[in-house]
Amino acid sequence: MRIRAKIFLFIFITSFLVFALVIGYIIFDYRTYSIEEANRQATAYARHASTFIKSTLEQDLAVCATLSQGFKDYDKIPGELREGIYKDVLKNVLNAHQEYLSVWMSWELRFIDKSYTQKYGRKRTVAVRESGTVNFYIDTTEVYGDSYGSPYYESKQSGNDILMNPYYYVYSQTEGGDSILETSVAKPIIIDTEFAGIVGIDITLSRFDDIVERIKPFDGSYAYLLSNDGTIISSHNKINVGDSIAKVYPGFVQADVYGKIKEGRSFPFEFNDSTGFSNFVSLEPVFVGNSPSPWSVCLIVPSKIIEEEAQRYFKRSLAIGVIGIFIFSIITLLIARRITLPLKRTTSILKDLDKGIIDVSKKLKVRSKDELAEMGRSLNNLLDTLQKTADFARKIGEGNFNAHYKALSEHDVLGNALIDMQLNLQKGQELEEIRQLERKS
Known part of the structure; x- marks a missing residue:
């Protein structure tokens, strides 16, 4: 590999x-x-x-609370005027809130009729919008006992507000009115800590x-x-x-x-x-x-709606991941090429040297300062040195024993050996010249 x-x-x-x-x-x-x-x-x-x-709903309850608070002063209003005043109040509230189906109140009989002593029985007054007109329905109920379990009874016992479960009611029954699903919110009338009655509003649930x-x-x-x-x-x-x-x-x-x-x-x-x-x-x-x-x-x-959103993110992330891996693989290939290309060229030069070939034209182009660059510079220097050594040896071979050559250092084995050879050849040449002079003399 x-x-x-x-x-x-x-x-x-x-x-x-x-x-x-x-x-x-x-x-x-x-x-x-x-x-x-x-x-x-x-x-x-x-x-x-x-x-x-x-x-x-609490805005509706606030209307009830306002009415409840105002009705506490019932005893300050003469009995013969009280009913008319209360009816006007209920009518005005109903007219002011077109979203209301009816506004009503219930009074414990013992509070509005001093001759009545029972703790049950109530008078109910209801203002209802029917065919664009506000009509009133007044009756007396529960005179034989409380209606146990009813929202009214629960509020009477606890003094809590009422938020009723929905129920169907038909308005304008004589005119064949539709059955309307509605609810009621109500506020108790508390006088001196006693439950005196309740004020409520009927609202359609379509709102x-x-x-x-x-x-x-x-x-x-x-x-x-x-x-x-x-x-x-x-x-x-x-x-x-x-x-x-x-x-x-x-x-x-x-x-x-x-x-x-x-x-x-x-x-x-x-x-x-x-x-x-x-x-x-x-x-x-x-x-x-x-x-x-x-x-x-x-x-x-x-x-599946939530998981589809997560799945969309998964697909986007996976796509980004694949793109990232692709880019990373390209970068890895480029880095590998940057590392191996100088090594490949170096190997080619070393193979030439192994065959005794010195080709200076194959010198590496070195631009960086990393370890690969240092290796390249060293190899280039080796080529230059071997080329100089070969030139020096060639000159010696041609008889030029005075050719100049400088060893790379005191540890340059080849260079120092060539210089020693040069010196020996020079001495041999001098001795040969002396012998020739002696023969001539």
């Missing part, structure tokens, strides 16, 4: 292995990182959406559709807004609205999604859908006021 091939193989293979290991590690590590980062991004997106929805549709951090991802009982409030697929999330994704039951929603927990997990594909899911709670019934934003990202 030629030295160029040896240099190329040893350097290239070693460097290739190191390069491949480094690139492989970077690609694998980044793939893991990119998937984790995509999951974090999805979670952050869901959290941002939950914050926005929370802000929207959240635009928000949910914008929750799309990746192509192919989609989101749901879920109530505390797992009902789909808003979805990219309108057919699913009003259904249970477990009906759409039975696998959610195994992940105890219902429990996580009720607890208001942030919960990322993975599950396989009915087609067998893996999906990343991020649940982010939507807390409103001090309601114990948070909603949740559910963002679903097909794992």
Whole structure:
């Protein structure tokens, strides 16, 4: 194997292995990182959406809080005027907020009727927008006892705000009105630490559709807004609205999604859908006021979408790696050529010298100052020296015993031997001249 091939193989293979290991590690590590980062991004997106929805609902709750605070002074208003004033307030609020379906209030009877002593029973006043007109519905309910388990009863017992699970309601029933999926937010009226009633707002859930549709951090991802009982409030697929999330994704039951929603927990997990594909899911709670019934934003990202992004990076990195190895191989070949070309020429000169050929025209061109250059200069000097030695020997052979020759150093074996030979020949010539003179005399 030629030295160029040896240099190329040893350097290239070693460097290739190191390069491949480094690139492989970077690609694998980044793939893991990119998937984790995509999951974090999805979670952050869901959290941002939950914050926005929370802000929207708390604006509604703030309206309820304002009404609740204002109604606390009910006893300062004469009874015969109170109902008319409250109806005007409810109507004004409803007219000021076209997104509201109705504004309502309920009073515990014992607070507005001093003759009523029971701790149950309430008067309900509802302002409803129907066919462009605000109508009022007033009734008395629960006079035979509290409705245990109802949102009103829970708020009455705890003093907490209300964020109801979605329900269908038909407005303008006499006119054949459509069934509307809505929810209610409400604020209790607390007077001297006692529950005196509640003020609430009914809102259509379609108002959240635009928000949910914008929750799309990746192509192919989609989101749901879920109530505390797992009902789909808003979805990219309108057919699913009003259904249970477990009906759409039975696998959610195994992940105890219902429990996580009720607890208001942030919960990322993975599950396989009915087609067998893996999906990343991020649940982010939507807390409103001090309601114990948070909603949740559910963002679903097909794992293949995340992995495709990582795969694209892998292909780009692999292409860059291949290009890098190609460039490196060319550089290695150039370096090997730079090293072996002077060696090849040196070998050619040495082979000539081995045959006794001294060809000064083959002297190496030396430009650098490295070890190869030093070797080249030394070889050039050797050629010059051998050429001078040959010229000197040729002159001696022609009888010119006085030819000039200078040894390279005191250790120059060949040069000093030639000089000794020259001196001996000169002495021999002098002795021959003396003998010739003696014969003539």
